[in-house]
Amino acid sequence: MSRRRLAGLGCAVVLGMVAVSALTAAGGGLGSIKSQDLKEWLSYIASDELEGREIYTSGIGLAAAYIEEHARAWGARPAGDKGRYLQTVRVLGVKTTSHATVTVEVNGETRTFADGEGVVFPKNMGGTQRLTLDRVEFAGYGLDAPAAGHMDYKGKDVRKAAVIWLGPNGPKTVDANVYRRLLVARNRYATEQLGAAASVGVAAAAGAGRGGRGAAGPSASGGSGGGRGALPAADFTTVQRLDALTPPTVTADDAFFTFLFSRAPVKYDELKPKAAAQEPLPSFRLDGVRLTFNVEADYQVVRTQLTQNVVALVEGSDAQLKHTYIAFGAHYDHVGYAEGEVDRADGGARRLGAKGRVTPGKEDDRIWNGADDDGSGTVALLALLKAFAEGPHPKRSLVFVWHAGEERGLLGSRYFADYPTVPIDQIVTQLNIDMIGRNRDDKASEANTVYLVGSDRISTELHNLNRSANAALSKPLTLNYEFNDPADLESLYTRSDHYSYAAKGIPIIFFTTGLHPDYHANTDEVSKIEFDKMTRIVQLVYETGLRVANLDHAPARDNLGPRAGRLTQ
Numbered sequence: 001m002s003r004r005r006l007a008g009l010g011c012a013v014v015l016g017m018v019a020v021s022a023l024t025a026a027g028g029g030l031g032s033i034k035s036q037d038l039k040e041w042l043s044y045i046a047s048d049e050l051e052g053r054e055i056y057t058s059g060i061g062l063a064a065a066y067i068e069e070h071a072r073a074w075g076a077r078p079a080g081d082k083g084r085y086l087q088t089v090r091v092l093g094v095k096t097t098s099h100a101t102v103t104v105e106v107n108g109e110t111r112t113f114a115d116g117e118g119v120v121f122p123k124n125m126g127g128t129q130r131l132t133l134d135r136v137e138f139a140g141y142g143l144d145a146p147a148a149g150h151m152d153y154k155g156k157d158v159r160k161a162a163v164i165w166l167g168p169n170g171p172k173t174v175d176a177n178v179y180r181r182l183l184v185a186r187n188r189y190a191t192e193q194l195g196a197a198a199s200v201g202v203a204a205a206a207g208a209g210r211g212g213r214g215a216a217g218p219s220a221s222g223g224s225g226g227g228r229g230a231l232p233a234a235d236f237t238t239v240q241r242l243d244a245l246t247p248p249t250v251t252a253d254d255a256f257f258t259f260l261f262s263r264a265p266v267k268y269d270e271l272k273p274k275a276a277a278q279e280p281l282p283s284f285r286l287d288g289v290r291l292t293f294n295v296e297a298d299y300q301v302v303r304t305q306l307t308q309n310v311v312a313l314v315e316g317s318d319a320q321l322k323h324t325y326i327a328f329g330a331h332y333d334h335v336g337y338a339e340g341e342v343d344r345a346d347g348g349a350r351r352l353g354a355k356g357r358v359t360p361g362k363e364d365d366r367i368w369n370g371a372d373d374d375g376s377g378t379v380a381l382l383a384l385l386k387a388f389a390e391g392p393h394p395k396r397s398l399v400f401v402w403h404a405g406e407e408r409g410l411l412g413s414r415y416f417a418d419y420p421t422v423p424i425d426q427i428v429t430q431l432n433i434d435m436i437g438r439n440r441d442d443k444a445s446e447a448n449t450v451y452l453v454g455s456d457r458i459s460t461e462l463h464n465l466n467r468s469a470n471a472a473l474s475k476p477l478t479l480n481y482e483f484n485d486p487a488d489l490e491s492l493y494t495r496s497d498h499y500s501y502a503a504k505g506i507p508i509i510f511f512t513t514g515l516h517p518d519y520h521a522n523t524d525e526v527s528k529i530e531f532d533k534m535t536r537i538v539q540l541v542y543e544t545g546l547r548v549a550n551l552d553h554a555p556a557r558d559n560l561g562p563r564a565g566r567l568t569q
């Protein structure tokens with residue numbers, strides 16, 4: 001069936017629906033946020049018709065049209081490209097030719113290591129820069145795992161320093177399987193979370209996955225891309241500006257570390273066996289050492305794929321403050337459907353080409369509907385848009401962004417953060433919703449609980465505003481900060497779209513109800529959604545957004561990091 005004919009049909013159906021819901025809730029505001037609306041919209045967004053809303057498929061296109069039609073019906077202003085609701089997201093496949101080097105100076109003696117000869121830079125190393133650092137800190141395993149009682153950075157301020165760490169598998173006191181996510185992200189942790197200017201570590205143990213800057217690995221392009229002639233293979237895929245400067249994060253080999261530690265209190269030939277044996281490692285400053293990172297690469301775009309964010313705006317009522325924004329976000333993509341058939345060989349059943357987990361006994365269901373992930377956030381944003389567009393407009397303006405490509409590495413939100421359709425420095429807060437439709441692990445004891453991640457990391461004031469918004473609800477929710485705890489192994493703080501805004505220094509709150517057995521399974525269905533609870537969470541987001549939007553100053557950015565954790569009441 002061709003897209004065009006399909007689209008015609010789709011629109012007719014959508015317009016009918018929009019007219020009905022617009023009529024019923026004139027006036028907007030908190031009271032207009034209703035579970036039956038959420039259910040109606042989610043029943044379409046997470047229907048088999050939308051094929052699991054994978055990026056670059058017709059299903060996600062239908063979802064975009066549905067969102068756009070509702071925004072138009074409620075009188076929200078288009079805020080995508082050129083007066084439209086859609087913002088085209090360009091996903092680049094890039095080939096790298098590296099000219100990068102690291103020069104190590106130890107007590108006046110220097111050696112230069114080229115990329116691929118002693119050091120390895122990520123394929124996406126950001127824009128050209130030359131960075132010289134005199135403060136070089138050896139941080140042992142470079143790992144903070146409070147739950148395992150291991151804290152390499154305790155009492156250590158590595159802001160603006162170069163950090164060095166060793167030990168691909170970490171210390172023996174930390175289970176490498178349980179802490180895999182933290183172990184492979186040590187370079188990013190040092191630079192993005194602790195503010196180090198650069199980080200040098202060892203390559204991940206074989207099969208442990210790769211860190212590196214917000215770029216998906218080499219894309220298996222090679223495919224024809226539909227035209228004549230195969231497309232050249234890309235080294236990485238990104239939506240971000242290729243000229244943006246980022247802290248260098250490299251891995252190095254024995255030759256590099258031997259020279260680096262040649263005048264250190266403990267030499268490398270002593271440290272290496274200790275790290276290999278996962279024994280305790282010392283940590284110390286490398287006096288008399290200077291590192292110069294010459295970050296330089298030619299990037300050739302060899303492929304461009306297109307998708308769309310959907311962006312709508314409700315203008316603020318205050319002449320001054322309306323030029324500042326509260327951003328609300330969710331992702332409207334999911335992982336799609338399996339093209340493969342069910343293989344029933346040797347008595348079992350297996351879905352070939354599965355896009356995630358297949359719930360045993362449900363092999364016949366080929367569609368990952370993503371009702372909770374993130375259908376719940378997608379329709380929550382619809383309810384918020386309706387409540388603000390049809391209700392009293394607060395002083396500041398409100399921008400609603402339905403992000404595409406979250407499942408492929410936060411593509412839509414990273415693109416919006418680098419190519420914003422409203423001034424990024426005028427966004428005073430971002431409220432992100434991803435999976436608010438269930439009880440964590442399907443526990444009845446979670447019926448009143450919502451998890452908040454990142455609320456206190458950049459702005460304590462925003463954190464407190466959210467808490468008072470909750471207290472003002474007719475039925476306050478239980479606010480749980482377990483996933484905000486630095487000890488948390490899931491590191492949800494880096495795993496959804498708010499992170500693209502936080503990386504720009506914007507105070508954020510990530511709302512979620514947590515993981516459950518249907519997470520990324522083909523059984524994440526509408527029938528399992530807790531609509532009444534979800535409605536209350538949307539009302540909490542509404543109240544929080546309203547308070548920030550009427551604040552006469554932007555929430556103060558004190559950047560005190562995560563303090564609220566699993567014990568916070």
Ligand SMILES: [Zn+2]
Binds near residue numbers: 406435496
């Ligand atoms: Zn999600």
